[in-house]
Amino acid sequence: MDTRPNVLLLVTDQERYDLSTPDGPDVRTTGYDRLQAEGMRFERAYTPISICTSARASLLTGLYPHNHGMLNNCHGNEAVLRNLPERFPTFARRLQADGYETSYVGKWHVGRDQRPEHFGFDQYQGTDSNVLDDTLRAYHRSFGIDSDEIELEDESYTDHPDDPDLVSATLPIPIEATRTYYYTELTIDRLRRYANDANDGTPFLHRLDYPGPHHPYVVPEPYASMYDPVEIEPWSSYSETFDGKPRIHELQLANRGDRSFDWDDWAPIVSKYFGYVSLIADQVDRLLAALDELGLTENTVVVHTSDHGDFTGSHRQFNKGPLMYEETYHLPLVVRWPDVVEPGSVCTEFVRLHDLMPMILDIAGLDAPSGIDGRSIRPLLEGSTPADWPQRVFAEYHGDEFGFYSQRMLANHRFKYVHNAFDIDELYDHDADPHELRNLIDHPEYESVRHSLQEALLEEMGRTHDPFLEWTEKALR
Template sequence: MSRPNALFLLTDQERYDLTEPGSPVETPNLDRLSEDGMAFERAYTPISICSSARASLLTGLYPHNHGMLNNCHEADAIRPNLPPELPTFGELLAEAGYVNRYVGKWHVGRDQGPEDFGFEYRGGADRHHDPGLAGDFERYREELGVDVDEGDLEDLEDRIHTGTGTLVAATDPAPVEATRPYYIAERAIECLRGETDEPFFLRTDLYGPHHPYVVPEPYASMYDPEAIERPGSYAETFEGKPAVHERYLRYRGADALDWETWSEAIAKYRGFMTLLDDQVGRILDALDEGDLEDTLVVHASDHGDFTGGHRQFNKGPLMYEDTYRIPLQIRWPGEVESGSTCREFVSLHDLMPTFLDLADAEIPDVDGRSIRPLLDGGVPADWREAHFAQYHGDEFGLYSQRMLRTKRYKYVHNGPDRNELYDLESDPHELTNLIEHPDYEDARGDLERRLLERMRETDDPLSQWAGDVLG
């Protein structure tokens, strides 16, 4: 079998539940990937913050092993750049003869870009996350004659802010063709139309539906706020939860948002998702038109977004399904069965060794594991039965957390506060913390033991301290 061309589509803070079958959001092109390939029901991120998750994707390592514990562009970044000695899939694919191109968001280093990691960069970055790569999108808007400055919030309509003044959602008065998602899709299509004698890997990182949920018409009013049902976790009381949960609500100013306001913001988020889906459709159409329909196509997200879940937005030191469970669809004609479903636990950082495996390139010693056997329809006997994840804090300050998610339970270790235990069969919205419930003592002990084992297996430095209270 020859090595496949690959198109990797990464969205930014896209929720799993709004891409699964029966979702109220129109995503016909993501549905198309699921129908033509494999959809993963238990895909998760190793960490729900952008730079850290993207660094794990590149390296196949957990954040505690690659060192980028929080966002690189902020003043409190633990590590502003990814250590150059760590092997990444871009570099290894290039060594294996692949022509790698990259479009869109980077956000894995202040002084580094895709070209430092085996990719030819084709533009689309914004100035907030990647100032050294930005500028081409602004020139594109000028060529279109669009006067609206993308960063000028005063020009936005229907603005929704938190009590602290943070913009959550708004309507962009610019036409669709002048939006960053449309432009990134244009650049990706140009790459697909380029000639290459070698196999190619095209990574396309779309901004959004990351907050603020700023979208143009017709997407801004595509979903009726009055038709949106409250998420089950909107009933959150914070009783029995770690103190940081409620403090984060106030810190973010989300406690000032009532349901009427939230429904309007959620409607914009859903419109954003459909806008992105339409751009995915344009890219897939270009793929088919170029007789490249046999190309491996992978769609995933770096992590999710609360979008009103637990009355929060964005992400933070709350290890709920809203931000840790991610969409993942893989289409590979002739290799992956159409309409198939995988129910095994997989992680975003498994994609690094998977890409190398499919390219017949050597896989270094990493934390992730190739999911190629799952694509073939099999399940190795030693495949993981739980997902291990972590969080280290963001602008709220450092806050170490570790999580173990099994098919029934979720256990969260909060070093400086009370731990969490959820029975996801009886409480799918994670409202009741059972950490002190006597009926769950055996389950708690088993989860603590398994979590500590996983921490030790991955050389997690926190395990030496957690060992005193876990297992």
Template sequence: MTDDRPNVLLVLTDQERYDLSAPDGPPVETPTMDRLSSEGLRFERAFTPISICSSARASLLTGQFPHGHGMLNNCHEADAVQPNLPTEIQTFSEVLDANGYDCTYTGKWHVGRDQTPETFGFSYLGGSDRHHDDIDDAFREYRRERGVPLGEVDREEELYTGDDPRDASEGTLVSAVTPVDVEETRAWFLAERTIEAIERHADAAGPFFHRADFYGPHHPYVVPEPYASMYDPDEIEPPDSYAETDDGKPQVHENYRHYRGVAGFDWELWAEGIAKYWGFVTLIDDQFERVLAALEDHGLADETAVVHAADHGDFVGAHRQFNKGPLAYDDTYHIPLQIRWSGVTEPGSVCNRLVHLHDLAPTFLEMAGAGIPESFDARSLVPVLENGGTVPDGLEWPDSVFAQYHGDEFGLYSQRMVRTDRYKYVYNSPDIDELYDLAADPAELQNLVGHPDYAGVRKALRERLVDWMDRTDDPNCEWVPDVLASASTENRV
């Protein structure tokens, strides 16, 4: 009997902004992502449930919001609330494995200090880095064989956080040029390992699921030529949010700029970092093209649904911030999501409905004809994939997305967010809340939480947030509703 279920290739990037591959975004060369959009369906409004790596990746696996699976911050840090994903929680990969899929994995994991993808139904094929996972030595050995061991090359144009942006003795490396060849980058290596996996799957019976997780464009934005000089910093314009004053915002916004060591950065320094970030994105895009070519070379393109997404975004100078943190701006929550599924998705179609990253978990299971666990707090995207990006008649679809944040190495910071097409409300437990009119202020510069003209909007969004907290068994629903109900019309502190 022929198994006509699709293979699935998931390419997940690390800290990639939505706008980089959007049609109206900055002039970043992403021909492969653009091709995926033109041959499949692009989601205009996909959002991560949390803008921190371990938590978002655990949500993708479990179909749950972070307060459900319990991984509230990064597992590799000393202050990890929960260093490992509880094995009793069902993951989409384990369900796929139980339903006859050969599940393989290359690249970044970062979902458990003492776990690997093999704990959750995957075969791991290498490519980890020592900082986050240290699962294997494959890439380090590869670099030794090529005569350029990791850590033994002299970078140029190094940019650091801190008082002296050229001082390597303090701060965090933001960007640099590496002298190695493209074939010696981790991005190239991960693409090569993914291609090897595709070759192996081509000779096997039954469907496969392969996940390729690139270590980038997460900082440090260290790229080789020709990508390092592909974008001229002098031609990069500041985003509208660069005009941020922090007026009327939670104090943590200003604190984080100092904590990250970028309070003294001027636009010239930011443009230098952004140029390398853009180069990093194009480098990954080119490696993605090699992977798609491998599917075609082995006759698998029509049999394989290809999905590209990111765990979360990156500030890269927006709001004059670096990295991410307890700032619920679209810069880090709005993510790219493109799906090409031959014979199902309409080429060039667009979905403008609000969706979550972890909606992919039930989507993969419905593609495979497998049952969706009741523990999932997510919905399958298959109905909109099959219907040209629109919701079929008679199917209810939410008009809000939700997110949360719990802190990273800066310390715990309880935060909840509800976003509709037009408005965003952010609950900040230790400080003033936030309300943005995204139609009038897409850069999210003006906090309207105390504006009398938005009293009705504020009340409605608070009610949506409380309802979601109750439906998803958010532990904070025991007391936050009372806080919001008794909040003043101006500030909530």
């Protein structure tokens, strides 16, 4: 009988790190709290890039974006690649070939013309966007709801005069009729099938990708009014002045459509974001209860993470990128592995989203493919830190809807350095300035720190075969 662990991978879209931490805002995160109490929480998990398609491709392949080629989102006219090249190994394809049953529910967003079935998942149910697809329409009808008759309430929009984007709203339907609940139901149904097939000894990999808490932050009651905007204090970084920062930081207010927003505008939006996180965390709690009920808990590794974070008003910004702040690069990551991970443990080592690809293979007893950038974090899960574990993290950005703006980032336990190819660089001292408000790039007392981080950045670019190394070296040396 195959006794290898099952894997349940839970990926959210654009979830901030700080909302589910003990010292973060007072947000109800029931399912996340249980996972942390029974698993390991990672304090320094980072995405390799703060944009959906690129980060998701990295999670799937274990590669940095500059190595898998999906440099920006695949759906727009500006997409560098429409689809992820199928030549790259993926964790799902490897597990599928080694006898795992594999399935996927929810958001995909890795390619226009491909779906999870192209990369190793036997079954897929979901969609790439917030568009009402036929399956969700049918689900709504089971509640007596006509999808086309749903009228949002309490809406907030960006300040683009000709084409404002929806930012947040109240969804006037039952919790049970939402897409978030529906995807949870599909996953629980899949878990039931696996439990019924458990006697044949086949392990499973199931991935659930929630479309939230990505904007628009549209949630039903009681989540829509769970957090009083009046009681939500401005983020510490909301006092951003853009003094000494790259010009794109202030231009983003116009690009994203929040130039006219003050905190009275942001507070009700943030309250909906908080509500969205609570809605998803409650669904995770339902999933954990289902694992208990079905007798799957003890042999199932549960992983929760996100593709990247969200500004939600931090630094006065909406959405994400091209700004390499902690709010969008720092990730939530929790792993529960009964009898292996110490319950309630916290890891302070640097890990990356693309480290999960080799980790999942490692859990299944499989070697990682040669040439990937990720490294299995299994030793950390088992309570040991290899002597050569990296004490820094490297990340990148290649532009988005507003044109290319090449960036590279190198951070250690105290400092962060950002190289902006077309503007001034950034240097932040997280001990003195945890909210990254003061750019120290030209401060004479930090000259040696700057040079050290620049050299470390170039080392990482060389080690990972970054094609921009040649030009970055000329700029920094």
